Amino acid sequence: MTDDPDMLTAVAVSALLVIGSLFSVLAALGLLRFPDLYTRMHAASKAGTIGSGLLLLAAGIHAMDIAILLRALAGFAFFVLTAPLSAHLLAKAAHQAGYRLTNLSVTDQLPQPQPKSRPH
Amino acid sequence: MSAAAILSSSIYFALAMLSLGLLLTVLRILRGPTLPDRVLALDMLVAIAIGLIAVLAIKSGFNLYIDIAIALSLVGFLATVAFARFVLARGLSPEKDSGAGRPLPTAQKTKHGKPARRNKKGVR
Amino acid sequence: MTFLAVNLLLMLTWAAVSGSFTLHNLLLGLAVGALSLWLVREQFAAARHRVNLVKLLVLTAVFFKELSLSAIKVALLVIRPNMQLRPGIFAFPLTLTRDFEITLLANLITLTPGTLSVDVSDDRKTLYVHALDCHDPAAEKRAISTGFERRIREAFPL
Numbered sequence: 001m002t003d004d005p006d007m008l009t010a011v012a013v014s015a016l017l018v019i020g021s022l023f024s025v026l027a028a029l030g031l032l033r034f035p036d037l038y039t040r041m042h043a044a045s046k047a048g049t050i051g052s053g054l055l056l057l058a059a060g061i062h063a064m065d066i067a068i069l070l071r072a073l074a075g076f077a078f079f080v081l082t083a084p085l086s087a088h089l090l091a092k093a094a095h096q097a098g099y100r101l102t103n104l105s106v107t108d109q110l111p112q113p114q115p116k117s118r119p120h
Numbered sequence: 121m122s123a124a125a126i127l128s129s130s131i132y133f134a135l136a137m138l139s140l141g142l143l144l145t146v147l148r149i150l151r152g153p154t155l156p157d158r159v160l161a162l163d164m165l166v167a168i169a170i171g172l173i174a175v176l177a178i179k180s181g182f183n184l185y186i187d188i189a190i191a192l193s194l195v196g197f198l199a200t201v202a203f204a205r206f207v208l209a210r211g212l213s214p215e216k217d218s219g220a221g222r223p224l225p226t227a228q229k230t231k232h233g234k235p236a237r238r239n240k241k242g243v244r
Numbered sequence: 245m246t247f248l249a250v251n252l253l254l255m256l257t258w259a260a261v262s263g264s265f266t267l268h269n270l271l272l273g274l275a276v277g278a279l280s281l282w283l284v285r286e287q288f289a290a291a292r293h294r295v296n297l298v299k300l301l302v303l304t305a306v307f308f309k310e311l312s313l314s315a316i317k318v319a320l321l322v323i324r325p326n327m328q329l330r331p332g333i334f335a336f337p338l339t340l341t342r343d344f345e346i347t348l349l350a351n352l353i354t355l356t357p358g359t360l361s362v363d364v365s366d367d368r369k370t371l372y373v374h375a376l377d378c379h380d381p382a383a384e385k386r387a388i389s390t391g392f393e394r395r396i397r398e399a400f401p402l
Contacts, residue, residue: 010123014130017175021141023135023315024171028141030322031148031164037156038374040148041360043318044160048167048314049355052193055134055171059186062178067263068186072174074261075190079170079314080311082193084354084361086163086200091362091374093208094156101331 005025020054037094038101040108045087053079130178138172155210159203166196251277299399306395307352314357321376332378333362336371336385338393345396346371352392359384 030043053076060072138145145168170189177185251274258273259265301328340346346368350361358376365372375384 010127013178014126017130017134017178017234020171021137021175024168025137025141025144026319026322028144028164028168030318032144032163033322033327035329036331037154037160038333038360038362039329039376040157040160041374042358042376043322045168045354045360046165046314047318047322048164050311052167052171052174054309055174056186056189057190057233059174059177059183063183063186065183065263067260068183070260071190072186073262074257075186075193078281079167079191079193080355081351082197083167084351085199086204087152087354088350088361089201089204090159090207091162093204093358094154095333095362097156097207097210098212099154099156101333 009061009064013058016054016058016061020051020058023051023054025051027051036101037099038091041087041091042054047084049083127178131175134175135172135179136170138175141168142172156207159200159207162203163196163200166192192228219227247281251281254280294401296399296401299395301344303380303392303395303399306391307355310352310356312357317357318376329375329376330379331376332381333372333374334378334381334384336373336388338364338369338371339389340393341368342400343368345400349388350390352396353388356392359388 016053024047027047030047033041034040034042056072056075056079060069063069063072142165145161145164149158152158170193173185173189173205177183177189186211254277255270255273258276259270262269262273338346338349340349346364348353350364350371353359353361353371353373360374361371362374363372373384373388375381378384
């Protein structure tokens with residue numbers, strides 16, 4: 001029964017679907033539960049990337065077509081390359097704009113630019 | 121249990137989980153409390169939407185959906201980059217209009233320490 | 245020469261991704277690849293360096309292992325009832341000098357357990373890293389410099 005190739009792909013795709021969607025929902029939950037922007041970024045950039053990447057991979061495997069699988073892999077690679085970039089850009093912009101870390105934080109060695117006074 | 125049954129039940133499980141994830145992310149967008157938080161949540165929303173499209177590709181059998189997911193990831197990345205530039209250009213926002221979803225003052229001390237501190241510094 | 249090799253590689257990737265190896269499609273891939281390489285020609289010309297392929301593959305494998313570990317770690321942290329977070333930003337002294345190496349290191353750090361790169365100092369000597377658990381920055385620094393930093397230096401020898 002389990003030697004059936006259809007069964008094998010179905011199980012693999014199902015496992016990827018379940019794990020990927022769990023990572024996605026946990027990333028969303030982390031977005032809700034973490035105390036400040038910078039800690040939330042950890043959830044979004046790691047668990048979120050893996051979640052969506054695994055779901056794309058599942059779609060690629062399910063198609064049973066090498067071109068589609070390569071396309072899904074290209075999408076995964078693109079996603080893995082861009083997610084840290086956008087997280088990094090947003091964290092840098094937020095820190096430079098003056099958004100502070102949560103009070104739980106133990107250290108902040110990044111020098112903070114003096115906040116500019118805003119015109120009313 | 122047949123292959124099709126396993127596949128369809130896991131597809132429905134994934135759809136349910138992703139919908140829940142979308143809801144949680146929308147909640148974070150509503151609660152804010154700051155602009156970068158919302159930008160991050162929007163980024164996450166795009167990521168979950170990509171996953172959702174991939175699941176829909178499996179469910180419907182249209183492999184073209186994968187190309188749509190890749191295109192969406194490109195657009196989402198560019199949107200986040202543009203938003204990051206916007207956060208940088210706008211600086212610290214007063215966040216006057218985000219009172220609706222704010223945590224209670226007691227919660228601010230323990231769990232959401234940031235808004236309380238920022239208000240004290242007050243840019244206005 | 246490198247230009248031609250990369251262009252051919254791009255052409256083959258295009259043909260594989262679009263799923264047809266006909267002559268027309270290959271020519272289209274060649275043209276599009278040449279165009280995109282022409283767009284980044286200045287950065288491409290500046291980025292000539294030796295590559296240790298084996299070490300690069302090892303780096304890639306280690307990276308994917310760390311990525312899955314970090315996703316699992318964050319996911320487990322999220323479902324824990326009381327998250328004991330001690331977040332903070334620590335300064336990591338860079339020993340890598342070239343821009344692309346720093347970029348690569350910053351990206352790798354972002355996708356590994358508990359750390360996220362925030363900023364690079366203007367003189368490119370310090371990388372500021374946000375960590376979920378920052379009670380012992382020295383250990384984190386050691387882990388990065390003996391882990392990814394060493395591997396990047398080995399993969400791209402001077």
